[in-house]
Amino acid sequence: MDVLPRLTPEKLASLPPGTRIKFGGQIVKLVGRGTLVNAAGRTETIIEYTDSRGVNGSFEEKIFLQTATQYLNSVRCDMCGQLRDKRDCEVKVVETYMTRSNGYFCQDSKCADRYFLIHPNQKPQPGRRKW
Numbered sequence: 001m002d003v004l005p006r007l008t009p010e011k012l013a014s015l016p017p018g019t020r021i022k023f024g025g026q027i028v029k030l031v032g033r034g035t036l037v038n039a040a041g042r043t044e045t046i047i048e049y050t051d052s053r054g055v056n057g058s059f060e061e062k063i064f065l066q067t068a069t070q071y072l073n074s075v076r077c078d079m080c081g082q083l084r085d086k087r088d089c090e091v092k093v094v095e096t097y098m099t100r101s102n103g104y105f106c107q108d109s110k111c112a113d114r115y116f117l118i119h120p121n122q123k124p125q126p127g128r129r130k131w
């Protein structure tokens, strides 16, 4: 029941091309890294990858590292944003304005309870709310 560590720049740099990385909601394969000079004249490290459909993509390293992890079975808690193993999470239906999807919440930190507390409109309301 531990929080999964995110990838560090050092760790990412040591991974060979072809390594599978969980990046956001998908699993991507590392292709390589390069540098790019941005509009402000600053040099950025770019991570190149192939996504699950075989489409090439690239992201600035620090953005990539915000969600990248080597734990392919990990999910991000919708409440606290920590990476957790799927088995340590409870799944709840989360509705937004347009979509209805599964949300993952840390089971041990009662993240789902906290989430539905601050988003009361998400909870199926059995009756009228008393103000």
Ligand SMILES: [Zn+2]
Pocket: 077, 078, 079, 080, 081, 082, 105, 106, 109, 111
């Ligand atoms: Zn959480």
